[in-house]
Amino acid sequence: MYKMQSRDKRYMGIDYPIKTVDLKRFYGKICALNGVSIKVNEGEIFGLLGPNGAGKTTLIRILTTLLLPTSGKAYVLGYDVEKEYREIRKRINMVSGGEEVGYGILTVQETLYLFSQFYGLPLKETRKRISELSDLLDLGPHLQKRVSRLSTGLRQRMNIARGFINNPDCIFLDEPTMGLDVESSINVRKFIKRWVKEKEGKTILLTTHNMYEAEELCDRIAIINKGEIFACDTPKGLKDLVKKEDIYEFEIKAKEYETKKIDDFYILEKKRLEGERFYIKIRAPKNIPFEKLIKEIRKDNTEIISFKKIEPTLEEVFVKLVGKSFEEVERE
């Protein structure tokens, strides 16, 4: 078993467990990555969010030493992906969604044993890790089942256990919940969050085109399209890019409620729900205090039943940055 030394060396002056500098990759004349520069911090879940064909998988392939960049530099745990790939391989792992890894004839336990041996894990340590991971991923009752008899969800959970079996310092998750049902996706996301929280000094780079997943899991997100990074920030920071005004939804009780301009507030939508109950959607500029809005609505004995603030979605952020939605980009 290899001893992890990367953290002791503090990534050999690179300062980040993952760092790319002006990374480019061409497949013939097609540009898959066009000058990507990212810095991922230790202990972080870093997301790459973009539509299919954005360059996410190409970036992961370069960082996992499966592919060489055409130009630029990439470092993982302080090692150069081009020249020091052997050192990187001892310390990383990868999980891709929608894959059928392993051999149908083996059981889940045997599959995990097989892949653990590629990392030189002693048998005692292997047993311990299989037990830990199967507890975390709820694989315990299925360890003796043959892989060919597993459902898609169980198979992906086994695949995730395989990826974490060598306790990597840095793990690359390429659409890890692709093709999973809602419950399995929730379990996988819970596991990922728990792993990075409980294990010190681990780093996760995750690609997804699922906005909800990116927002729920990632500390920071880079929005990527056509091989270029458009923005990189926390989910909140990204949303603030599009949030010039706040949007609120109210349910109110009033005799009648006129659609009108109230000072700096704009009623975007109004509809009668039932009897004297109305739904209204209001846009308020960021610099106007919320109390003023409440005061305005309560005029004429209007009663507020409920309200909620509408946050912009990452989809809106993407549209603002790229000028098109995911679907439009994928259709092109």
Next chain:
Amino acid sequence: MIKKFKESFSINLRTLIARAYVRIVATHREGSWIFLNGLTGIISLASYVYLYRNLGAKKIYEGFVIIGSFILAFWINVLWSIASQLYWEKLSGNLRYFIIAPCSKMAILIGMSFGGIYMILLRSSFVLFLAFFVFKTPLKYFNPLLIFLTFFITLFGLYGLGMAFSSLYLLWGREAWHLSSLFQEPIYAFSGLYYPIRVLPIFIVIIFSLIPLTLGLDAMRQCFYGKEAEGLLNVYLELIILTFLSIIFIFLSYLSLKKMEEVARKKGTLIERWQ
């Protein structure tokens, strides 16, 4: 330096055992396979035995067929489960995980080979003993040490060639089954599986002697039947040539694996599923 070597040796030994384990487990988990596959082997073998009997050929020709059939099973395993294996691993999505693992890819291939040898040895031994028992074909000599040595060196050469092919299959970018078929059919005719290789023109003998099956088979027959086997060369000379070929194939497989990985990293398509 010593620590690094020990570390590397340990990881590669573990990899080798784990990859061999897959095939050993598969052999025992699908035990009926050995019986059914062995039975079909006996049936195809019987057709040649009865053909020789009808033609009034010498009795040892039946022995030729039995030994040929024993070795042939290994050659088929080499083509379909070693040479093609990286291609199947690519299709199943395992290959990229093999590549990013820190173990030597040679250890994976050697593990596959050991597992394959175990699997076929069980099946072929069953066929061999059943065939000698059913057809009552006589054995002239029995030198266990020489037989074991010849068999071992032949397998070394065959599986070495298979390992070299495994990366070349990916580099050639052809469908694995087309290539395996291409290598399988001519071998039936030109490696002397069912008759002594001597009957063929010398240039064919030289070309097909590059495949360890040809010389290995010839040497095995000589171990059992001596001069009556109408061997091509002296057994010991054949063993020296086979050893030499085996070393070349193993070295070639190391080089081709390295090349395959290099090309895969450059092109980005070689090891990816559906590409």
